[in-house]
Amino acid sequence: MHDRLSFYYYRDSLLHRLNPLTKIALVFGLILVSFVSPYYWTSHLLVLVVIIPLIFVGRIGREYLNAALRIILPATAFLFVMQALFQPLEGEELFRLWFLHPTLESTLFAFRNAARVFAIASSFTIFLLTTHPRELMTDLTRRGMPPQIAYVIISTLQILPQMQAKAQTILAAQHSRGMDTQSTFLKRVGSLVPLVGPLVFGSLVEVEERAIAIEARGFTSSHVKTSLYDIPDTALDRALRWIFMGLAILSMALRIWLS
């Protein structure tokens, strides 16, 4: 569990070496451009010319494909079908089946929305696959984020899998002594309390001890702390951030100018 926090996979690639802030700028730039751009095909184009090359640059093809097939594609496919069928847009009817009558307009609208969500979800996934949470937190703390927030995020990433394992143990234990977690609705509601109770109280009891422990290590001290990890921030990073910002501003200007 120790080195498998979040989606991150270590590879030796340009994308992995980039500063975390540069990758955040890339994600935000992508979101902004795909939302404000006045052209219909922007999101589709972004997937082709940004997302797919990034996967090859980051050498995370297999991991990305895994995430895409498991999470992104089912969600976007559902989005596309539902919106094509139910968006109330008047226009040329494609076909009529019982009460379903998707129009050309609603299908086009759904196609653009699905492509946009696909592009944004992919950029999130690529960001998580190529950025170690520790690197992200160290870099953001160095740039002025309160170190307490870094503590919250990093320790949650450790506590959550532990508690999930504990929850599975409790679930299995209660199963073995015959608790009913499958049948009627009321029985399943009733089994919530014996499952949740031990877990929640057990974890809350640790809070007090941990507070004393980290207080003893100077948690609330306002002195600047030195970091073990040095996160490089090269000239390339700075140049890329300016380019992403420029592209976002350009697409906003285009939107205002063309409307």
Add this chain to the structure above:
Amino acid sequence: MEVISQNIVYFIIAIAILVLLLVWAYVTRRMQKDFTTVTWVLIPVAIAINGVIGYIVGQLKLPVFLDSIGTVLVAALCGPWAGALTGALSNFVIGMLTNPTDWWPWIPVAFFIGLVAGLCANAGLFKSWWKVVVTGFLVALTAAIVSTPIAVYFFGGITSSGSSFITAYLLQTGRDIVGAVFSTNFLVEPIDKISTAMLAFAIVQGLSKRFLARFPRAENVQTEGGASRTQLFIAIGVVVLLILLAVFVVSRITGG
């Protein structure tokens, strides 16, 4: 186009009010007082509670999310801003571990759930069972309002969650998209958020006074005149009535 620009005006007003509140809380040092070491240590545990209870509820196949119990707990014990931070970071971290697309777009919703739950607790609405039901309802209303623009503008109205079928149905009956999404949220959220608030209250009841006294807003959860079983049953009765009412409304909509 006119509707959109009007909505943007509302959006800017809401953001301005929020920023003013934030600055006010920061300048008067009300905010800093709430963020003690115990608060900072409670937040990760609360986020883990959010995630794990969400997981158990999924395993039991219950028709609710219950993924903000920890957020409401922090909001009640440590104040609105700690609650808001817990909500936002909760969605961020759980998205990081499982599926960013399902969690990251809803970060503002979780933020406001924590904020409103904390404000309710400050106003004394976290001291007996029926008041907790009111808190849950107010939180649900907030969640419905905040998630509507995200669903409409980010996902185009129909999201990838199961309640989209209700939205789709309402769209078929000829409602506009904002109305359909808001009605769906308003039908789904109260049951979820009232049970969330009641479970958080039940957890607080189970903790010792000595333990609770360590948190900066312990006085918010001091129960009035004993939280008796009768009160609990009355509160559950009210919730059941609310659920029946919701079912009735849904059947009226689907029937008509």
